[in-house]
Amino acid sequence: MAKTMGYREWRWKAVWWNQFFLLWTTIEAQTRYSIPEELKPGSVVGNLAKDLSLSLSDMFDRKLRVASESGEQYFSVDAGKGELVVNDRIDREALCGQSVSCVLPLQIVIENPLQLHRLEIEIKDINDNSPVFQTKELSLKIAESAAVGTRFLLESAEDLDVGVNSVKSYTLTRNECFTLKMKDVNRGRAVPELVLEKPLDREKKAFYQLKLTAVDGGNPTLSGTSQLTIIVLDNNDNFPVFENMTFTVSLQENSVKDTSIIKITATDADEGPNGEIEYFFGARTPESVLSMFEIRSSTGEIYLKGDLDYEEATSYKIEISAKDKGVPEMESYCHLQIDVLDVNDNTPEIVLTSEPQPVQEDAPRGTVVALLNARDADSGNNSKVTLQLNKGSPFSLKSSFSNNYALVTSGPLDRETFSEYNIEITATDSGSPPLSSKRVIPVYITDVNDNPPVFTQSSYNVYLKENRVPGSILYSVSASDLDYSENGKITYSILDSKVQDASVSSYVYINSENGSIYSMQSFDYEKLKVFQIQVQAKDHGSPPLSSNTTVHVFILDQNDNAPAVIYPSSAALGSLSHQRMPRSAKAGHLVTKVTAVDADSGHNAWISYRLAEATDASLFTVNQYTGEVRTKRAVTEQDDSSQRLLIEIKDDGEPVQSATATVSILLEDGLHEPILDLRHKISEPSKKTGRITLYLILSLASVSVLSLVTFLILAVKCIRSSSSSGSCCMRRSDCDDYKNPNRNLQIQLNTDGPIKYVEVLGGDMMSQSQSFRSCMSPMSEYSDFTLIKPSSTTDFKETLSVLDASLPDSTWTFESQQVS
Numbered sequence: 050m051a052k053t054m055g056y057r058e059w060r061w062k063a064v065w066w067n068q069f070f071l072l073w074t075t076i077e078a079q080t081r082y083s084i085p086e087e088l089k090p091g092s093v094v095g096n097l098a099k100d101l102s103l104s105l106s107d108m109f110d111r112k113l114r115v116a117s118e119s120g121e122q123y124f125s126v127d128a129g130k131g132e133l134v135v136n137d138r139i140d141r142e143a144l145c146g147q148s149v150s151c152v153l154p155l156q157i158v159i160e161n162p163l164q165l166h167r168l169e170i171e172i173k174d175i176n177d178n179s180p181v182f183q184t185k186e187l188s189l190k191i192a193e194s195a196a197v198g199t200r201f202l203l204e205s206a207e208d209l210d211v212g213v214n215s216v217k218s219y220t221l222t223r224n225e226c227f228t229l230k231m232k233d234v235n236r237g238r239a240v241p242e243l244v245l246e247k248p249l250d251r252e253k254k255a256f257y258q259l260k261l262t263a264v265d266g267g268n269p270t271l272s273g274t275s276q277l278t279i280i281v282l283d284n285n286d287n288f289p290v291f292e293n294m295t296f297t298v299s300l301q302e303n304s305v306k307d308t309s310i311i312k313i314t315a316t317d318a319d320e321g322p323n324g325e326i327e328y329f330f331g332a333r334t335p336e337s338v339l340s341m342f343e344i345r346s347s348t349g350e351i352y353l354k355g356d357l358d359y360e361e362a363t364s365y366k367i368e369i370s371a372k373d374k375g376v377p378e379m380e381s382y383c384h385l386q387i388d389v390l391d392v393n394d395n396t397p398e399i400v401l402t403s404e405p406q407p408v409q410e411d412a413p414r415g416t417v418v419a420l421l422n423a424r425d426a427d428s429g430n431n432s433k434v435t436l437q438l439n440k441g442s443p444f445s446l447k448s449s450f451s452n453n454y455a456l457v458t459s460g461p462l463d464r465e466t467f468s469e470y471n472i473e474i475t476a477t478d479s480g481s482p483p484l485s486s487k488r489v490i491p492v493y494i495t496d497v498n499d500n501p502p503v504f505t506q507s508s509y510n511v512y513l514k515e516n517r518v519p520g521s522i523l524y525s526v527s528a529s530d531l532d533y534s535e536n537g538k539i540t541y542s543i544l545d546s547k548v549q550d551a552s553v554s555s556y557v558y559i560n561s562e563n564g565s566i567y568s569m570q571s572f573d574y575e576k577l578k579v580f581q582i583q584v585q586a587k588d589h590g591s592p593p594l595s596s597n598t599t600v601h602v603f604i605l606d607q608n609d610n611a612p613a614v615i616y617p618s619s620a621a622l623g624s625l626s627h628q629r630m631p632r633s634a635k636a637g638h639l640v641t642k643v644t645a646v647d648a649d650s651g652h653n654a655w656i657s658y659r660l661a662e663a664t665d666a667s668l669f670t671v672n673q674y675t676g677e678v679r680t681k682r683a684v685t686e687q688d689d690s691s692q693r694l695l696i697e698i699k700d701d702g703e704p705v706q707s708a709t710a711t712v713s714i715l716l717e718d719g720l721h722e723p724i725l726d727l728r729h730k731i732s733e734p735s736k737k738t739g740r741i742t743l744y745l746i747l748s749l750a751s752v753s754v755l756s757l758v759t760f761l762i763l764a765v766k767c768i769r770s771s772s773s774s775g776s777c778c779m780r781r782s783d784c785d786d787y788k789n790p791n792r793n794l795q796i797q798l799n800t801d802g803p804i805k806y807v808e809v810l811g812g813d814m815m816s817q818s819q820s821f822r823s824c825m826s827p828m829s830e831y832s833d834f835t836l837i838k839p840s841s842t843t844d845f846k847e848t849l850s851v852l853d854a855s856l857p858d859s860t861w862t863f864e865s866q867q868v869s
Contacts (some may be wrong), residue, residue: 080134083171091134093126098131101166105131116156118404124155124170133168141172142209147210156453158403163417165402165453175266176214180206182275183333187261189243191278193251194286200230200245203384204333206263206273217266222259227279229261234295234384243277251281264649285323285375289315291383296369298385302357303392310342313349315371315381318674323375331368331382332490338367342387351385359391360426393431393480398424399488402453407493410464415457418444418492423452423476431480441474444492446474456490464494465531496533498590504528504598508557512662514605515574526564526598534711536590544583544597553582557602566600574606575648608653608702614710616644626712632684640669643676643710645698653702661709662695669714671696678712690716741836748764 082095098105109128117123125136145151155168165226184204191201191469208216218240221229226247231239241261257279264272298311317324328349342365349371365387369866372380405419423434436446436454443460456472461858470492477485511524530537533627541564546553559566566582580602587595617626628641647654658676663669668688670681678694693716699707 063308080166081171083173084135084139085173085175086139087175087177088135088139090136090138094133094135096131097126097133101157103131103159105129111159111161113157113159116155116158118154123153141174142178143328144172147209147211155452156402158420160403163403163406163420163455165420165449165455167450167453174211174214176210176265176269176271178214179271180208180263180265180271180273182206182261182263184275186276186278189277189599190282190380191245191249191279192282192284192286192377192379194284195245195249196610197245197248199245200232201245202232203229203243203261203277205240206275208263208265208273210265210267213266214533215265216263218264220262220264221277224257224259226257228261230602236721244277249281254281256280275857280377282377285319285373285377285379287318287323287373287375288379289317289326289373289381291315291369291370291371291381294383295511296383296385297388299388299390300353300357301390301392302359303394304353304357306353306355308353308389310351310353311385313351313369313371313383313385315349315383317373317379319373319379320791323373323379325374326371327374328669329372331370334368337362338365341365342367344369347726357389359389359428360395362389364388366602391428391431393427393478393482395426395431396484396486397476397478398426398486399435399436399474399476400424401490405456405492407495408458408462409495409497410462411497412457412458412462412500417455417457419490421454421456421474421490423454425476425478427478427480429576431478433479434476435479436478437475439475442470442472444470444472446540447795456492462494464496464533465500467494468533469493482601496536498532498536498588498592498594500531500536501594501596502528502530502539502586502588503596504584504586506598509601511602512602512605513568513572513602515572515607516609517568517571519568519570521568523566523568523602524568524600526584526600527597528564528596530588532588532590536588538589539586540589542585542587544585546581546583548580549577553580556580559580559584572604574604574650576612577604577737579603591702606650608649608700608704608706610648610653611706612645612647612698612700612708614643614645614698614708616642617710617712626710628712628714630680630684630716631713632686632688632716632718633682634680636680638680640676640678640680640714642714643671643696643698643712645708645710646678647700647706653700655701657699657701659699661697662693664689664694664854668692669694684716684769688716692716771819 079129080095080100084092084094097103097113098108103111105128107113108126108131109686115122115124115126115127116131121137122135123135123139124133126132127134128737132655133435141151144153151172153168153170153172154844157166157168159166182204183736188200189203191199206216206219208214217233219229219562221227221243226245226249228244228246230242230244232242234240239584255276259277259279261277262272263273263274264270292315296311296313300308300310313328315326315328316327326349327342327346329346330342330344341353341357342351343354344351349369351367362805367385367387369383369385370380371383372378402420407416408416408418414553420488423436425432425434434452438444438446441575443458443462447455447457449455472490472492473487474490475485475487477483505528509524509526514521526541527539528539530539540561541555541559542561543554543559543566548556554569556570556572557566557568564584564586566584582600582602583597585595585597587593626641626643630638630640638679643658645656645658647656657673658671659673660666660669660671665688668684669678669692671678671694676696676698678696694714696710696712696773697707699705
């Protein structure tokens with residue numbers, strides 16, 4: 050017991066001594082460490098941080114991890130020290146069996162960016178396994194007639210250790226008849242043989258109890274024992290003899306069951322039952338051989354019983370026993386080695402070392418997406434694997450080392466065209482015929498804000514009826530963005546601009562989420578006919594992208610304005626007009642002209658005139674389009690001297706809007722030639738005219754000449770600028786006022802409506818005002834000069850003289866009306 054404890058203590062000291070002197074080398078970008086087996090968990094293998102030139106922060110931030118190809122995590126990384134440490138018990142015999150070299154490949158994966166480093170850990174053998182005999186008690190029958198020097202093959206011990214730690218020698222307890230010798234049976238493999246040194250005499254000693262000891266070459270040495278019982282038999286004294294002591298055959302792994310492998314024969318010099326031989330597998334044959342092969346005992350022919358697999362076992366070593374039927378039976382042994390030949394029966398395998406990472410669509414060429422490894426369980430050319438990508442994808446494979454590859458980008462990416470790639474990788478080996486397998490690796494493309502919003506139209510035309518309720522929807526614009534998530538989320542806004550010196554935001558507003566535009570006020574066509582809205586669509590990317598569109602809003606006219614009567618002037622006279630007409634008037638005589646305008650446009654502004662009521666409807670008619678009031682027939686003595694006309698003025702809108710004007714006509718005698726009579730009266734000298742009147746006439750004449758010259762200049766300009774409509778308007782604000790200390794005189798050109806007229810107003814500061822009106826209609830052959838509110842005959846004569854002298858080429862007809 051004390052000896053055993055001393056041995057264990059020495060063994061662990063040796064382990065720690067080897068651990069202290071760890072070696073590492075870097076060969077072709079691969080780091081190699083050597084450690085003894087059975088190190089305690091936590092034992093340091095090497096300093097990864099130093100050997101890979103990484104800082105401790107880099108190891109943590111880049112998520113350094115260890116990936117084992119064997120599937121077992123025997124090692125881990127101490128992130129605090131950057132050291133590779135043992136994570137679990139390492140048994141070299143369990144990992145590599147009897148292989149001379151035992152290397153564990155490791156892969157160090159580092160992210161951001163993805164990198165792969167390969168490590169090789171060489172596991173060195175320590176003498177931790179004693180030699181073991183499969184049979185603890187071995188019985189051997191030897192005929193007493195056996196000749197001196199006869200050799201008997203004994204069971205060899207198995208030692209899981211390799212090299213110097215494996216079995217080196219055998220010893221046998223001291224006896225008088227037997228010695229132990231070693232025999233090389235196969236490529237340096239030594240097995241013990243029992244050698245008969247003296248003739249046996251059963252009558253003296255029928256059996257022998259010996260101990261067989263196997264000793265390995267470790268330091269300290271370990272050993273194993275087996276109890277050997279030798280029974281001395283009588284009679285049958287010849288052993289079966291094989292043609293060869295060792296047989297070697299090769300068999301393809303795809304051989305079918307019941308295939309004949311080899312026929313082994315042996316001969317026996319004895320006769321009868323002592324010479325009849327039966328063949329068996331050795332008593333120590335493992336179950337793996339018994340399940341795979343069978344032997345015909347009578348013929349020695351060996352057949353295939355199971356399914357061979359080169360990847361599980363490359364060869365089988367079988368002990369064949371030949372026994373005769375003598376008493377005692379004689380037995381001989383030979384060794385058969387069956388080498389399995391590899392057949393390309395394993396398809397290549399693609400293993401992901403690192404899962405594929407999402408890639409931004411603006412990633413540069415060469416960006417690492419995933420790390421992968423190609424494996425094939427076959428050997429030789431059958432295990433050489435090539436990888437190929439499907440054509441047309443913007444990815445490629447970049448080889449690193451030992452069948453390790455990096456999947457990298459090789460072309461431009463566009464998430465809007467392809468948001469996901471299913472990359473099909475084909476692995477093909479070099480066998481005959483070649484085998485292949487495929488693996489699909491999904492790669493997701495993440496979005497970058499590279500697409501601005503796009504409106505469905507570059508501009509929009511919106512037609513809107515006037516007088517709509519504020520808050521009603523005008524139109525909805527729509528834009529789309531090919532980007533994803535926040536990059537594709539759109540917000541609408543109205544760019545600031547001016548509409549009639551006011552911000553457009555005071556007219557409309559927009560729903561930022563759906564692009565619906567709403568009115569903030571009711572629109573009036575007569576004030577605003579068209580305006581523009583600049584709408585911007587902006588996404589939520591970083592940086593945000595935007596685009597603009599223009600919405601043209603056209604206000605459509607509604608018939609919301611009734612015709613307005615401008616003559617007779619509603620401001621001065623109301624809707625009642627007083628006219629005088631001579632009884633001598635013939636049919637077609639122009640009595641007056643009603644003029645109206647409509648603030649609407651188009652059909653809504655088309656005005657028509659109709660005589661709604663009349664004292665005598667047969668005497669007067671109204672032109673539907675011009676509003677001229679004329680006599681339908683000559684005036685007779687029977688006609689009433691006072692005629693009243695109600696004229697209805699309607700537009701062409703829907704619904705119809707209308708207004709009325711009342712004309713009162715006084716029929717008088719003696720007004721047959723009103724203009725000539727007036728001129729005659731003017732030409733008569735007034736007896737009341739004095740020196741003061743002369744001064745006033747001269748002043749009025751001067752002012753009138755200047756006023757008419759100004760009027761003519763403005764009239765020419767107005768006619769030129771609006772020749773297409775045939776109308777000209779000079780309003781009161783366009784005229785100059787001419788005043789003297791005693792009188793004021795004003796000339797006004799008014800062209801509202803079809804009737805064109807000029808007013809000359811004048812009067813004393815303290816007296817009744819007076820005015821003259823000239824009505825010139827482009828649709829009538831007459832021009833009317835109307836005197837309104839004359840204050841005195843003298844003033845009227847003076848003014849008329851001025852006008853007559855200023856316009857010598859004009860033909861004037863006069864109608865006068867006294868207004869109280």
